[in-house]
Amino acid sequence: MFVVGQKRKAPPPGARTAPSARARTNTAIALALNENVRNARLYEACAHALHKLGEYKRAMDDAKKAAIIDGNSMAGIMRIASILAATGKPKDALDVITKGLNTVNKQAFRYM
Numbered sequence: 001m002f003v004v005g006q007k008r009k010a011p012p013p014g015a016r017t018a019p020s021a022r023a024r025t026n027t028a029i030a031l032a033l034n035e036n037v038r039n040a041r042l043y044e045a046c047a048h049a050l051h052k053l054g055e056y057k058r059a060m061d062d063a064k065k066a067a068i069i070d071g072n073s074m075a076g077i078m079r080i081a082s083i084l085a086a087t088g089k090p091k092d093a094l095d096v097i098t099k100g101l102n103t104v105n106k107q108a109f110r111y112m
Contacts, residue, residue, distance in 0.1 A: 025049045040070035047079045056087050072104050 025046055043066035050059035060083050066076035077100035084093035 021049060022053055022055075025053075038069050040066040040073045040076060043069065044073065044075050044079060047076070047083075051079065051083055051086065056083050059083050074100060074104050077104065 028042070028046065043062045047059045047062035047066060050056075050062060060080065063076050063079040063083060066073050067080060070076065077096060081093040081096045081100075084090070084096060
């Protein structure tokens, strides 16, 4: 528990921190690539984790891979848009969403 005036204790080894989250994400992607897995949801999850860690370039790469693998991946398109918005490009984000809405199969929205 944090008390005003006291220093915070270092997290215990193995605690969930940004470096450990990054390491786990990299391990999952490496395993998937070694198995030649082409799974859009895996890349979407990795893009989400990297986005939250602030690694926007790598997150964008994975979000694009998800959108390429599954052309009906609205989640991948929305991830691209959210990364663009986070990097200060809201107009580009809106363009991506608009193009995505026009190109994604309407059946893809049944799960949203």
